[in-house]
Amino acid sequence: MAYFAQVLAVHPEAVAVDVRLDNGRVLAGVPVLSASASMDSGSRALPNPDGTTVLAVVDFIGDDRPYVQGFLFPHGNSCAFTDNRALGLHHSGAYYSVTEGADMEVFHPSGAYLRIAETGDHEDLTGADYQGEFAVTKNTGKIVSITLGLTGTDTTRITLSQDGITVRGDVSVTGSITASKDIKADTISLQLHKHGNGNAGGDTDVAKASP
Known part of the structure; x- marks a missing residue:
């Protein structure tokens, strides 16, 4: 016979919970x-x-x-959306969402998303559920980065942070690269570097854009 129960505590190390059955009986360490x-x-x-x-x-x-x-969703839960999206909301505030139109997003409470x-x-889901309850309130003040990497002695990775984008490893590009500002190789500026003019002690003017 099955019973409705309220969860009193969780035991992650055992993937089990303590519950109080609707008949008042308390059970500890019930496997999930x-x-x-x-x-x-x-x-x-x-x-x-x-x-x-x-x-x-x-x-039993x-x-x-x-x-x-x-587990059962209580009335007024924040996961009741009117569209049939897949949603995985963690109590930390992190979640993933997949809409019926195949829009996919992984969101961190700090505001970072993929x-x-x-x-x-970013698709802001705040209050967008049927009950208007959806809100991310925990871990919102964290400063995080997003990293795509390969482990190893010489780790290759791309990191997106508040300071910009950092690439560790060689980069090969097929196609052109356009930059709105200067590009530097070590300390040498692409816009401001000078070339020797072939005469002792002389340099040409700074680099100029192609006509």
Whole structure:
């Protein structure tokens, strides 16, 4: 027989929760059913009951082996969108979203995001859910960077931060490069460098744009 239950505490190290069944019985360390689980693989997502209502469905194997079948969205939750998007919202405020039009975005509470869509602008979901409850309030003051990298002794990586874009490793470009400002190779400026004119002690003027 299955019971509705309120989650009292989570145990991430055991992928288990403490619950109070709707008949008042309290159970500790109830394992949570997963869509995928083994000794060396699996998926897990335990909700955070700190200050919020977390509802679960608890069933029993035999008479004495309880397990959590899954969790139920409380009324007024912030994940109830009218469009049939895929949404994964973590209690930290980080989330991913995929719309029916295949717009994909991973968002960090700091404002950093990775987006694959026809437009590169961040899709602000604040208050966009059916109940108008969606809001990111935690971890918003963090200063983060986005890095794409390969591990190794000489790490190759591209980092996007508040200071700009940093590339570690060789860069090969097929096509032209256009810059609105100067380009430097070590300390040599592309715009301001000078060439020797072939006469001792003399230099030409600074580099000029092509006519």
